[in-house]
Amino acid sequence: MSQQPDRIPVTVLTGFLGSGKTTLLNRILTEQHGLRIAVIENEYGEIGIDHDLVVQTDEEIFEMNNGCICCTVRGDLIRILGRLAERRDKFDHVLIETTGLADPGPVAQTFFAEDDISARYRLDGIVTLVDAKHVLLHLDESDECHEQIAFADVVLLNKTDLATGDELSLLERRIRNINAMAQIHRTQNSTIDMHAVLGIGGFDLKRALEIKPTFLEPEYPFEYGAIYALAAGTYTLHLTQAGEDHLPLLLFGVAGADADTLKSAVDVAVPVFSADGEACELGHAHDEHVGHHHGHDHHDHGHDHDHSDHDHDHGHVHGEHFHHAHGDAVHAGEVLTPELRARELHLHGAGPWSVQLNITESGNYAIFMAHHPSEFGAQLQNSKGQVQKPAVQREFDGGHSHDEEVGSVGFTFRGDLNADKASAFLSRLTQEDGADLFRYKGILSIAGEKQRFVFQGVHMLFDGTFDRPWGDAPRQNAVVFIGRNLDRDKLETGFGECLV
Amino acid sequence: MNRGPSRSIAPGWKHKLPDWIREIRFVPGEAELLAALGNGEIWHLDARSGAPIGHFLAHKMGVLQVQWQPKGKLLATSGEDGCARIWSALAADACITLPKQRGWVEQLAWSPTGRALAIAAGKKLSLWSPTGEPLAECTEESGTVLALAWHPAQDYLIVAHAIGISIRHPDTLELSDIRESASAVMSLFWSPNGEYVAGGCADSSVRFWRYPSFQDSEMPGYPSRPLALAWHPKSWRLATSGSETPILWDFTGAGPEGTEPDGLEGLSGTITALQFDFAGALFAAASDFGEVVIWDSRNGQMLSNDTRLSDRVTGLLWRTDSRQLLGSSARGELVSLRLP
Numbered sequence: 147m148s149q150q151p152d153r154i155p156v157t158v159l160t161g162f163l164g165s166g167k168t169t170l171l172n173r174i175l176t177e178q179h180g181l182r183i184a185v186i187e188n189e190y191g192e193i194g195i196d197h198d199l200v201v202q203t204d205e206e207i208f209e210m211n212n213g214c215i216c217c218t219v220r221g222d223l224i225r226i227l228g229r230l231a232e233r234r235d236k237f238d239h240v241l242i243e244t245t246g247l248a249d250p251g252p253v254a255q256t257f258f259a260e261d262d263i264s265a266r267y268r269l270d271g272i273v274t275l276v277d278a279k280h281v282l283l284h285l286d287e288s289d290e291c292h293e294q295i296a297f298a299d300v301v302l303l304n305k306t307d308l309a310t311g312d313e314l315s316l317l318e319r320r321i322r323n324i325n326a327m328a329q330i331h332r333t334q335n336s337t338i339d340m341h342a343v344l345g346i347g348g349f350d351l352k353r354a355l356e357i358k359p360t361f362l363e364p365e366y367p368f369e370y371g372a373i374y375a376l377a378a379g380t381y382t383l384h385l386t387q388a389g390e391d392h393l394p395l396l397l398f399g400v401a402g403a404d405a406d407t408l409k410s411a412v413d414v415a416v417p418v419f420s421a422d423g424e425a426c427e428l429g430h431a432h433d434e435h436v437g438h439h440h441g442h443d444h445h446d447h448g449h450d451h452d453h454s455d456h457d458h459d460h461g462h463v464h465g466e467h468f469h470h471a472h473g474d475a476v477h478a479g480e481v482l483t484p485e486l487r488a489r490e491l492h493l494h495g496a497g498p499w500s501v502q503l504n505i506t507e508s509g510n511y512a513i514f515m516a517h518h519p520s521e522f523g524a525q526l527q528n529s530k531g532q533v534q535k536p537a538v539q540r541e542f543d544g545g546h547s548h549d550e551e552v553g554s555v556g557f558t559f560r561g562d563l564n565a566d567k568a569s570a571f572l573s574r575l576t577q578e579d580g581a582d583l584f585r586y587k588g589i590l591s592i593a594g595e596k597q598r599f600v601f602q603g604v605h606m607l608f609d610g611t612f613d614r615p616w617g618d619a620p621r622q623n624a625v626v627f628i629g630r631n632l633d634r635d636k637l638e639t640g641f642g643e644c645l646v
Numbered sequence: 647m648n649r650g651p652s653r654s655i656a657p658g659w660k661h662k663l664p665d666w667i668r669e670i671r672f673v674p675g676e677a678e679l680l681a682a683l684g685n686g687e688i689w690h691l692d693a694r695s696g697a698p699i700g701h702f703l704a705h706k707m708g709v710l711q712v713q714w715q716p717k718g719k720l721l722a723t724s725g726e727d728g729c730a731r732i733w734s735a736l737a738a739d740a741c742i743t744l745p746k747q748r749g750w751v752e753q754l755a756w757s758p759t760g761r762a763l764a765i766a767a768g769k770k771l772s773l774w775s776p777t778g779e780p781l782a783e784c785t786e787e788s789g790t791v792l793a794l795a796w797h798p799a800q801d802y803l804i805v806a807h808a809i810g811i812s813i814r815h816p817d818t819l820e821l822s823d824i825r826e827s828a829s830a831v832m833s834l835f836w837s838p839n840g841e842y843v844a845g846g847c848a849d850s851s852v853r854f855w856r857y858p859s860f861q862d863s864e865m866p867g868y869p870s871r872p873l874a875l876a877w878h879p880k881s882w883r884l885a886t887s888g889s890e891t892p893i894l895w896d897f898t899g900a901g902p903e904g905t906e907p908d909g910l911e912g913l914s915g916t917i918t919a920l921q922f923d924f925a926g927a928l929f930a931a932a933s934d935f936g937e938v939v940i941w942d943s944r945n946g947q948m949l950s951n952d953t954r955l956s957d958r959v960t961g962l963l964w965r966t967d968s969r970q971l972l973g974s975s976a977r978g979e980l981v982s983l984r985l986p
Contacts, residue, residue: 199707201749201750202750202768203749204769206790208830208848209829209849221792226750229684229750232668232708232976233665233684261870
């Protein structure tokens, strides 16, 4: 595992048809960034500019091993990158455009599976363009769309001029629920600083934390919590749009209206919100109730949800994660009172909808919602129609949201790892769960080594190398996994067992 | 078959060209040779001294394929500029350019009689007369054309792609049959007797198909992709790459099934080129470490192993009389070995 500093950086551009890939490609090729870029364009590309180093190609998927769908690579890239490497002095960067429907796996795996390629090239980043106006349709219907987002290092939320602020916020949340690692940029007409898409470099945990502060926290059974100071009276929870057709929530009285009280309220809310009302510890145990691994086959998302009194046929598997609320339905127009009991608002028919809150005693009231209120246009109004502002509020990593099957798990931990154990664990993990692991990256502190060990992988294939010395920086391990049905417990325990 | 070198074969001459050498070919008559480079140039050299005679830009970007018309004097070239050209002389203006293709023209193959030139860019396959008239074209629906090989008697044109091989009519390119394989076929070589076509595959196997049934057999388990293959001139053996040891399969009698192949040791790098001489008595192989080794193909005795280029060997070329072996490298080196 030697350092190969001279490898040629490669950027992969993905995104559905019409998301603005060609516009971005043209910008990259015409902007004065000083880089000579070779472009490998798919056969349907419409780049149409005169550029010496544009190579048009089909996207040939080769299987590495018989029958293993994870071990697919791009045959055209193997040949073309091999040839391009023969012209090393003539370009500085390679950009690969993929078709809108392409699974990014094979292209990413080419850089890990092919020795000739990985010796000469490094995957600098995967940039996914998202059409802000139309992506929601794809997100609900297309596995490829999830995967293109899941694989991304950078997501360009393009055509933002065609979407409202609320739509963009919702979209960003959905994207981050799929991929907590990616940097998201809002763009119009694919206009973006080239430094945001070229020369992204390796894994940056700090950046991941900046993107999503809740990233390293455990998952919660809700996405939003707030405390309102309310005078006695009647209030209305007003909802203008149906992000889902049901919204699990919990409303109960608390002693204060500050951050500490909210934190304490979380401890109260988690077990109530969780399945069967059983108590569970904050941290990882509650994953068993709200995470992705509660005892049935998540590959089979097509099964019937026979636990609800309404039709769940809306393209999600939401219901299976929230067993608790199905017996406590509240329909629009009904009355809600503060109590330690999870409820579920059912939003049938055309909106807007409203639910009445009866507050018999002035005081502070905590409310937790399974989804962010912005997804429902939810507002708490008093009897005069005045919007009530919360005294304190915060978001939580629901870890489920709309895209339950694809998500991110990241964590840091201290201590040195035994190199053999860590290697064996990663090998076992990727062999067993590789099909569900889209991308993963990490920095490890290996016992007896002065340098950081950095690794990244795609499905079953991963590559690691020692990079710069730790120096004065505190030695700390940090890993990120993006994939389907991720098991935080298993990952944390597995790495924990590798500690010396 | 592992013995030390019996004699040293000294380099005749060395010459350095300005870029990666993609292909080397003798000019008909073998007094001169040409080298096609990654920068798009074709160099023309004296074969006995290595002295350059001239050079010209054949393609705006790299040259990908170079092939002389069988029994003729036309040179066909293809390049990364999306062009295929037919040259009547080794001079910049002595060519006709076929209509520009969408993407690199990665494949090019004259028919055995030289009356048609097949080219492929992506999935598009087309056939041209020596004067540049279009004869036929088709799209290979099974995927990008990865290799082309004409049957020696010109009965068929075989097209390699991601799911196997297509067998196409030599005049119309009409599809006769598809033989699927478990892996992409990335190179193709007909045995000189026309009884087998062998291919190096993406799953690190060699597959071959018997003519005319096109029934296939597989030789799996190579450490890397065995894309370079070479047939003995009498079709007795198939030499395969895919590791640091050339593997020679016996194709006499009923074929190689159930037989143990011979391995020739002497290289330490992965094989990048291998060739039998025209008599079938000598066999040369070269590696990505720049090594060039020659064996007696009849008994496996190593004859020479002291030739070393500074980078990956990109091609080997025997003179018809077996008195000269040429090697080219990724750094533009051309070396000539003189054999007694």
